[in-house]
Amino acid sequence: MKSPAAQILRIAVIAFDGITPFHLSLPGMVFRDAAFELKICSADRSPLRTTGGFDIAVRHGLAALARADIVILPTWHDDCRDAEPALLAALQRAHRRGARIVGLCLGAFPLAQAGLLDGRRATTHWAFADALAGRHPAVAVDREVLYVDDGVLTSAGVAAGLDCCLHLLRQLRGAEVANQVARQLVVAPHRQGGQAQFIERPLPVSGSDDRFAQVLAWVGERLADQHSLDALASRAAMSRRSFTRHFRDATGTSFKQWLLNQRVAHAQRLLEGSALPVEMVAQQAGFGSALSLRQHFRAALRISPSAYRKLYRPTGEQS
Template sequence: MAHPAQTSPAAPPPAGFSTVAVLLFDEIPLFEASVPIAVFGERRAGTPEFEVRAVSAEGGPVRTDAGLTLAAPYGLAAAEDADLVIVPTWRHPLSSRPPSPEALDVLRRAHARGATVVSLCLGTFVLAAAGLLDGRPATTHWRYTGLLASMHPRVEVRPDVLYVDEGDILTSAGSTGGIDLCLHLVRRSYGTRVANTIARSLVTPPHRAGGQAQYIDHPVPAPAAGDPLGDVLDWALRHLDRELTVDALAARALMSRRTFDRRFRRATGTTPAQWLLHQRVLHAQRLLETTDEPVERIARRAGFASAVALRPHFRRQVGVSPAAYRAAFCGPSGPDRAPGTGTGAGTGSGGGAGTPPAETAAGAVA
């Protein structure tokens, strides 16, 4: 778990944390489980030497979802005095096996005594089950943010960020979001130099701000067939180039605006207006990846009045400009088009509809 010390002296003991307990549950993904161990467990020249304790949260060997068995050397008692307690991942959130009461109690006690409690990726579901996220903002992998919101309605789910720092409790999105959060913890306690040293060792970007968006495809679960709300969401996704208002969507679902808003938030963890804007930017992302159309035309096909209207929303959600995103995801060979498509092909919402009218407003969802 830790390489021999380098010749250079280690940094002095951390002001914020030195003992890290990593709670490992049965049937978890191996990569996510290893993230905090990789960040904190390796000894590097000029960086703190953390005491990392791999804890079997349910007793006995830990089986991964790939069938590998890990012999975690510590039991839950090892987390009782840790400065930093991390749940790096979790088995599928719909598993019939909830977290053990003993593990949840350890997390509650850790928080009560002032330890920093962290979840990475699906580990957020465990913190939510412990009640530690009630009334707090939190995030998880984009594929499961809607499920998190429906299972734990008292959590303020943020579906489009890499991580959330609430001081004593921090949560992160997917695998690389977990690395980002661990480096953020180092930076928060030790400063940029130490965090950059660890990042270089891992060959990963030294800093991605927590508010940067996850690169996501579908921020909510697929709508169920025959569900009025799901049918309306499906229809809206196919007509993003039109001017869509929340009132019009509610009417299409045969619901009052208040009922529609309430059911929408319960199902997705966000508001209809935010969801529509998010979907427009996602559609613009796909068009940037798969066509070489000008950004102006892509903006209109995604329901924005112009490229000028698209850019601030795109940068806020994705973290980069449309041009930078296209350069990063297309590569030197150009767009990765589906067979039979070309410049200007009708690839998006609206069933192949052309450019929407110029007066279509960006995110017209009042």
């Protein structure tokens, strides 16, 4: 099997008259290396007006979707209007032939109208989630999460669109490449899709918050150890109840899910950057056994640890 780096993946990003420039720029900021060929396409006549007060020239029509490996609709009109039949038909054809379909923010609306989200979980910007659910009852709308990967990818608002694209990049090119792009963009390298859209206090603002951050860093350096809420709360000088509430406010998820996410990410790095046997990777990442690692790894990334290693370790470095 060729490594992802050896494949040129064609990405079609759909623009429209009246688009927000920042939304349109998200895929280009993430999928910008030589492994991707990115084309902006539109059903509308070029040049397209934008909400930024300037026009953009688009060289490709919807025919670009016919050869795309990935199709991204980075947003949609704020009034959530119905999409034109030509766009819906192009999306349906791309989906039928196996292209990966992504709807960022309000981009979920045309995907739902095309029937691509029927029977699937999906999300969108929290302010429009009720409208999506009411208009498309066959879609299981999750109003709180950052993004959902249920065969078709959908995300919440602008920042969550970056998270969603980084999630896809991680699947296509591995954790290290995704982390490098995240560092260049100065954003969190890995926020899980199940994390809440609202985070009350993302940065430490007091002495207790600083202690809390130190506890998270301490756990991150000891992922192979067992951690109890009582012990961590004591280390943070908090009650168990206060620690649990503070953790969700600060991270948008539970400690159990956060720890699992950290362990999966650490296992990814070990599989990419070392020749350790899978059993030892499982132990160092805190899963205890190879079986447990395989179960959680496949649930999170839809691939086995061994297959992941074959994809993302350089040729000739297999153990």
